[in-house]
Amino acid sequence: MVPAIPLATYRLQLTANFDFDAASAIVPYLKALGISHLYASPFTKARKGSTHGYDVVNHTIINPELGGEDGFERLSALLKAHDLGLILDFVPNHVGVFFDDNPWWLDVLEWGEASPHAASFDIDWDQLPYRARGGVLLPILGASYGKALENGEIELRYDAGEGSFSAWYFEHRLPIAPERYGEILHMIVKEAGAEASSAGQRILGLASRYRGLRHPNRKEAPAFKAELKDIEGSQAIIERGLAAYRAGPERPVQTLALHHLLERQHYKLGHWRLASSDINYRRFFDVNSLAGLRVEDAKTFNVAHRLVRRLIAEGKLQGLRLDHIDGLRDPAQYFQRLSRLIRHDGGKAAKSFYVVVEKILGEHEDLRPFAGVAGTTGYETLNVMTRVLARQEGLDALGETWRQISNMPPALTPVLKAAKRRVLETLLTSEFTVLVRLLGRIAAGHYSTRDFSADSLRQAFELYVLNFPIYRTYLTAAGASSDDRALIAETIEKARAEWYAADEGIFDFLRDALTMDLAKPGPALHSAPRVRRFALKVQQFTGPLMAKSLEDTAFYRTHRLLALNEVGGEPSAAALSPGEFHHLMKARARDWPHAMTTTATHDTKRGEDARARLVALSEIPGEWTAAVARWKVLNAPHIVSDGTLRAPSATFEYMLYQTLLGIWPLALPDQSLIERVQAYAVKAAREAKQETSWLNPNERYEKAVCRFVEQILDPSASAEFLESLDDFARRLALLGALNSLSQITLKAMMPGVPDFYQGTEFWDLSMVDPDNRRPVDFAERARVLAEVDRPDWQALAGEWQSGHVKLAWIRQLLRLRNERPDVFTDGDYEPLEVSGRDRDHVIAFARRRGRQAVIVAAARWFAPLTDQGRQWPRGEAFEGELHIDGYSLDGMARSGPRIPLSALFSSLPAASIKATAPGAAKPSTKRLRQYA
Helix, strand or coil, X not given: CCCCCCCCEEEECCECCECHHHHHHCHHHHHHHCCCEEEECCCEEECCCCCCCCCEEEEEEECHHHCHHHHHHHHHHHHHHCCCEEEEEECCCEEECCCCCCHHHHXXXXXXXXXXXXXXXXXXXXXXXXXXXXXXXXXXXXXXXXXXXXXXXXXXXXXXXXXXXXXXXXXXXXXXXXXXXHHHHHHHHHHHCCCCCHHHHHHHHHHHHCCCCCCCCCCCHHHHHHHHHXXXXXXXXXXXXXXXXXXXXXXXXXXXXXXXXXXXXXXXEEEHHHHHHHCCECEXXXXXXXXXXXXXXXXXXXXXXXXXXXXXXXXXXXXXXXXXHHHCCCHHHHHHHHHHHXXXXXXXXXXXXXXXXXXXXXXXXXXXXXXXXXXXXXXXHHHXXXXXXXXXXXXXXXXXXXXXXXXXXXXXXXXXXXXXXXXXXXXXXXXXXXXHHHHHHHHHCCCCCCCCCHHHHXXXXXHHHHHCCCCCCCCECCECCHHHHHHHHHHHHHHHHCCCCCCCCHHHHHHHHHCCHHHCCCCCCCCHHHHHHHHHHHHHHHHHHHHHHHHCCHHHCCCCCHHHCCCCCCCCCCCCCHHHHHHHHHHHHHHCCCCEECCCCCCCCECHHHHHHHHHHHCCHHHHHHHHHHHHHHHHHHCEEECCEEXXXXXXXXXHHHHHHHHCCCCXXXXXXXXXXXXXXXXXXXXXXXXXXXXXXXXXXXXXHHHHHHHHCCCCCCHHHHHHHHHHHHHHHHHHHHHHHHHHHHHHHCCCEEEEECCCCCCCCCECCCHHHCCCCHHHHXXXXXXXXXXXXXXXXXXXXXCHHHHHHHHHHHHHHHHCHHHXXXXXXXXXXXXXXXXXXXXXEEEEECCEEEEEEEECCCHHHCCCCCCCCCHHHCCCEXXXXXXXXXXXXCCCCEEEHHHHCCCCCEEEEEEECCCCCCCCCCCCCCCC
């Protein structure tokens, strides 16, 4: 029977090359590993060839490329046979647009605001500059509109099967508004010289019957198209006559005709660079081909969730992971509707339906309680685990090294603010401009605020978003909560402190607009709909601004320790003591006991074991600094220095050395490693937006960086460097492996539901996507799992390089979760005391439910216990004792209330032992939650 709350989930990235049948093939392996729920990437219909599934083009259809309904049914049946649940990564916020595969988007292009799907997209129809009629900007052209037109790259075509006209730009279909069919047909018949023919006469007669503005309209168009395609001989005439619109060199008349036709559509074609300044539909971040979906519209919500509703009702879906909830206008409303849907259609399954959300929390930010939501997908716990494995003294030393290399302090705030400015000036200028214009209209709508100039409003609002500290607020149509009011007021004061012009009430006005107080009835009544629209749209803007500025810019500019540059983390974060870790875990057990816990996702910046290696640098900062100094000298001949160009820059070079250590194989590098690092280097440089960027690639710099990578990894050119790097990397790899085993222990045993990203049962030394989405050899993992069912821990530790010890330990931990599910699903968290010399090297706690318990201990700071990473630690290396007063260990003989650390860590740096708890069960203090 599938447990109501997952015991452990396994994330699979489904693609055309790894479809439902491929997923079915590994179900027995997942069951044997101890997984309770398969957690699948989006499997609704996505763009053809999608490698991730987030570019959904139809929420109501199971993706044919993955095997469609039949493939899904086979997977569903196999999951049921093995008592495994299914969690779907669902995308409510956006859909893939452009091209020719999204029926809703194509309908909007054809009919504009008259389309029944227009309400599903967040389009500001009247925002296009230099255009009399409303429309949506389509930034799809690879050249300027004029050049694309004159070069004949935009072509008018006729679909004889539909009786419809569309313009095409390579693979992009652009439906022509039917109200223009009449003029098109008259010109086509004339161009074809078919006025006197029977077919030509019938075509002209059809066009004449629908004269007048806005004809044929939406009601008339189906009959018009059907009659047109049924006219015998019409296709041949139309194909000949389309020459009247065949733009190209030396065809100025036809080019002008096509231009005039395109200018009368519900869209405006433009160069892709226009998206940064003129785009007028809400996107997913800055991705032009992903348009925001307005699920706050009830009809849109109902249609988009039609398939989910059916799968829940059929008992084939046991959970949802909701993607990017920060993009939703009103998450509280969304989850109320989703909860009603689950209750209404889930029947008995509704009581056990599991929902988690992709949400990145800021420092000291708590997840808002939403209806039916069990918690986040776990980025905050990922970073907690990294920080508790780090050494603060080492972080301080690494900060000084970074200061010397970069000539800047290891502080995030100035880096983040500069990154926000860059993003505002480039990637998200369009969205920012839309908000500023709306704010200006609000101000102009009342005599008390009409003197606030557009420029002043823009500057004041810019200061606000630059100082906004987290991803978003959570206002609802009813207004702002006390928490949101306090956050807005605090940010307003920070912005006011940086304002040098006369205030004259502009920040009070901005505050009241952001809290929606301006919409309250009173003598100074502003436009309530505009105020609400502004405040709620700001919430959808600050999230993408923070994400693009922090995760995709600042993380690539500051490199004190790359292990901390992780989604949901902070590069300048401090290490955590065991006591601080315990405090956080007790709160998690109380408030979010069923939230997901992760160490790797498809979006993490580096693999979980690469991160575990790098955090070990905080244990040997002096050796690291000395090594970097030597490597810089050895590799100086490979640096390109020409005038103001230094490739790579000093800070980028420092980042590359950390990256190499994180992913370094325990064999000499081959060409594939060089190519992987080169691809990562180009992506990292563009994300940093300093020497190069995605908008304006500096090919000279990028080529020089790639050449640098190739040369330093070439044994014939850099033998001494590679020997030094390899020696250091091997030691760091051992420290990292030990950290990884402790990290896995914490993830599996701490409060929450542990999630395992595909393939990470062996050492995960990947970099950011697409590197972390490479194929996984599941057959090898299944073979090893069968071999380690009764593990010899000493032997596995002796050949730790293979990664088999990690898989075996994961299996051991998940076996415990399956044997004592209540301890982990509903159990308490109790810190345990450690005494002796190495007490600071151990994190220990008990999970208990009634008399059942599990004792957990994980070691850290391994450098002094391993001869600085030169040998696997033996049990006698640890001095100290674990206090387990009152607990008795199941099946183990011992004397006294303490366990020597030397016995606890005799083979591995972690332990997890079944126990019997003392006395009666403590009354639960968990917050009551309703999950559906």
